[in-house]
Every structure is written in structure tokens, then in C-alpha cells.
Amino acid sequence: GDSVTQMEGPVTLSEEAFLTINCTYTATGYPSLFWYVQYPGEGLQLLLKATKADDKGSNKGFEATYRKETTSFHLEKGSVQVSDSAVYFCALSGPKTSYDKVIFGPGTSLSVIP
């Protein structure tokens, strides 16, 4: 079945460091890919998405490129801030036959220290 794998955390970085969180997926068809972020005490919210191969999603300085050949969707940010401390979830949404079901990875906790 469809699944998402992402790097285990926790990840701890200094402010202004470069961030990469790896994500790979297994899916039938051509899913859309997402990154969600969960700040402490809150629900998940969409950070960025890409709906087809080679698309790049971007938001708030974060970027991820849909790589069909490597089935990956790695999250990157050039310079992290303390306010980026959160849990990041990679996810996919299958084609029409899956009734818009969204499948999440286990999440990666990020802590940014001043």
C-alpha cells in the first residue's frame, strides 16, 4: 500500500543553519505530495505541496521538489529561525480512487536554538 518514510528526529540546529528533512514515498499512480507543520499545542497545517513530477512547492522560505525518479520530496530551508521549531510531517494524497485519503509519515521534530 501507499506509505511515506521520513528521517527520524529529533533534529537540533543552530539559528541560520541549513535544514534538510528527507522524505521518500511509495504509491501507486501519481500522488500529490505535502509537507505539514505542527507547532506545539496546535493541529497540523499545510506548509507546502506539489502535485506533479518536478513541481517545486515553497512557502515561508521552505522548499521541496517532487522527484518521481527517486520517489522523494525532501524539505529544505536555507536559514532556519527559532520560530521554525516544530514537528514536520511529509504526506501524500493518492489518486481519485482513494477518496482523498492523506497518508502521513511519522513526523520529524525540529528544534532551533539561538
Added chain:
Amino acid sequence: DAGVIQSPRHEVTEMGQEVTLRCKPISGHNSLFWYRQTMMRGLELLIYFNNNVPIDDSGMPEDRFSAKMPNASFSTLKIQPSEPRDSAVYFCASSGGQIRSMNTEAFFGQGTRLTVV
């Protein structure tokens, strides 16, 4: 739209009691999901509905858990009887539109933090 609304935000109950969590999805969305989040198991999909019909309940842990969606604007997740290991944050999310969409993101509520003592 106010987004996905869940109630209550916090619930503390004694073991053996019935607990009912409520969710109002975003108007117009036709898919609704219930998730459970714990430190040990992360984010787990319990059940999801499409057009008020349960599509996949394979994530429901046991018969003590049940979910209903009597109409497009309301869903409940019930635990009866509750146990301490049910303590978690329960999220409701909705997605989709009137025409079944290709690939859409899920919108999450703020969650209900359940503590069973």
C-alpha cells in the same frame, strides 16, 4: 469559514466512562478523517468518511471505539468504556469538494486532548 472545529479541546475522564469527541468539518468538504496522536505511535489514522459513509475503519484500535457521521456537517468519535491507554490527542480533519477531487490537502482541527485517569 472558521475551519475544522473540534470539541471539547480538553477532556479528563475516569477509566470506564464513555467519552464522545465532536467534529464539524469545513463546509463543502466531502471527506472527513479522525486521527490519534501519541508520543509512542505518532499520528495514526483511525477512520475516514467520504460523503458521510465510512470508507476505511481499519485503524480503529478495538470495538470500544466507534465513529459516526450522521450528516455532512457533523461527526463523532466515541470511546466506551475508556481506558488510560486511550489518552492521546485526537484530531479531526476534512478535505475534498463536491466533485471528488484529484489530490487535495487535509485541513485539521485544533485537536482534543483526552486524558483517562
